Amino acid sequence: MKRYRVAIGAKSYNVEVGDSQESPLTIIVDGETFSVDMQPAEKAGASPAGSDHTPVSGAEAAAEAGSSQVTAPMPGTILDIAVQAGDLVQQDEVLCALEAMKMKSPIRSFRAGTVRQVQVHDGQTVDHGDLLFVVE
Numbered sequence: 806m807k808r809y810r811v812a813i814g815a816k817s818y819n820v821e822v823g824d825s826q827e828s829p830l831t832i833i834v835d836g837e838t839f840s841v842d843m844q845p846a847e848k849a850g851a852s853p854a855g856s857d858h859t860p861v862s863g864a865e866a867a868a869e870a871g872s873s874q875v876t877a878p879m880p881g882t883i884l885d886i887a888v889q890a891g892d893l894v895q896q897d898e899v900l901c902a903l904e905a906m907k908m909k910s911p912i913r914s915f916r917a918g919t920v921r922q923v924q925v926h927d928g929q930t931v932d933h934g935d936l937l938f939v940v941e
Contacts, residue, residue, distance in 0.1 A: 806833070810934035812874050873915040875938040877931040881905030886927055888938070892920045900938050901925070914940050 806821040823831035830841045884902040888894060899911045900920075922939040925931060 806831075807878050808933070809878050810876055812876075873918070873940045874936055875900060875912060875914065875940065877903060877933055877935045877937055878910075878912075879903070879905050880932050881910075881930070883925045883927060883929045883931060883937070884909065886923065886925065888920045888923065890920055890923055894918065894920060894940060903931070912937060914938070916940055 806823055809820045809822065811818045811820050818834050819836075821833040831838065832841050881903040882905075884904050886901040888898075888900050894900070894914045894917065896915065896917045897913045899913055901912050902909045903912050904910075918940045920938060921941050922936075924936045924938065931937065
């Protein structure tokens with residue numbers, strides 16, 4: 806499970822996300838477990854499967870709230886920043902890479918939108934939960 810600290814407005818959530826290749830996806834938000842069936846939208850504006858207000862992860866809730874604070878999922882070193890403030894990004898687009906324990910992991914946008922803030926630079930060391938980007 807990957808662990809995240811997700812902030813939505815003034816409220817923060819501890820979120821754990823299972824293997825993103827599995828369906829349904831297991832997501833734990835502040836200790837409460839959800840089983841989420843995630844499917845790619847066929848075209849822009851398509852409603853997600855099961856849009857009857859099933860529980861969503863903190864990251865998805867942040868995207869629905871109109872702003873997504875992308876935070877470091879673990880301590881590491883920022884590499885290969887691919888965006889700058891003002892750039893338009895798609896959901897799941899790589900924003901940068903995070904090197905931790907000799908492994909390079911992509912850090913992706915939780916939502917489509919505009920990068921409003923880039924809070925890191927190449928080579929910067931970050932801790933778990935540090936703010937990396939804001940996408941609105």
